[in-house]
Amino acid sequence: MVDKILDDLNRRIVLATQAGLPLVPEPYQQLARELDITADEVMQRMQRMLESGIIRRIGAVPNHYTLGFRGNGMSVWDVPDEQVKRCGRLIGDLDFVSHAYHRPRHLPRWRYNLFAMVHGRDRAEVEQKVDTIAVLLGEHNRAHETLFSKRILKKTGLRFKGER
């Protein structure tokens, strides 16, 4: 993949917005004052970062845990290697899956090559959704498991660092 190098102004915009936009009637205007540029420039830069994929989306960032999504499981699937792309796309399109990844197998310890993070209000709902995936994959699903999280031991947000 192509590395997206942030120029200095983009980096300053990222730093100024990564903790959220100010909840004021004209948030871009407020940012512009802080950054000593115009509001139009802030919006244009953000629009371009959105188009190039540096920004995935702009909006309310829900805290799913507080919202009641207490069940989440890492479902792992063993599908034929030549089907992994097709299966990955099928899974990635499901609205209860937040992440779907192809990862290497690690035989004989680990036979699974497809990972999907599944979310639900509780464990039972997650299991039900995992069953939905199993049906969707049909014969391509040679085996699967769901790993529920017991404890979070460390969580550091991926943040762009200011100094670099």
Next chain:
Amino acid sequence: MAVESHIVELLLPPVEPVAGQGATAGLTPLEKRLLDEFQNNFPLSPTPFAEMAQCLGTSEEQVLYLLEGLQERGFISRVGPVFKPRQIGASTLAAVSVPAYKLDNIAAYINAFDEVNHNYERDHRLNLWFVITTPDQERLEQVLAEIENYTGLPVMSLPLVKSFHIDLGFSLWC
């Protein structure tokens, strides 16, 4: 190489349990619409909250008030851009099978690495799962080796091959 983008909002320490259908029972219909319709497409215009208000049939003042309230109650962490993890450097999802009595000690050792951003205990024979992100592959191998050395346990490394999901937020009330 792509950098792991892992769930961060979803695995938080337990908070006060809320009765009913999860905490969402405490949300008004307008708050639910705000959350459902504006995880994406927040307007890039001079007065974005006024535009949202127009879509929702309410006032700018009300939208700002509701968003502040959602944030205070912890239902949203912020309103703003969600950035794609930087695609520079190397990363992997690693797993290790740790005996229960050693778990806290080994978890603390692993967590002490700045390169480890996430570490979860999972309900599985492979019970420790963590993400390592480094500036280059060499450092990644070094961190893996150091962890193997310290623990005396094999660490399974599962670097991302391909990601299939485009994160546009997800439906909360489907």
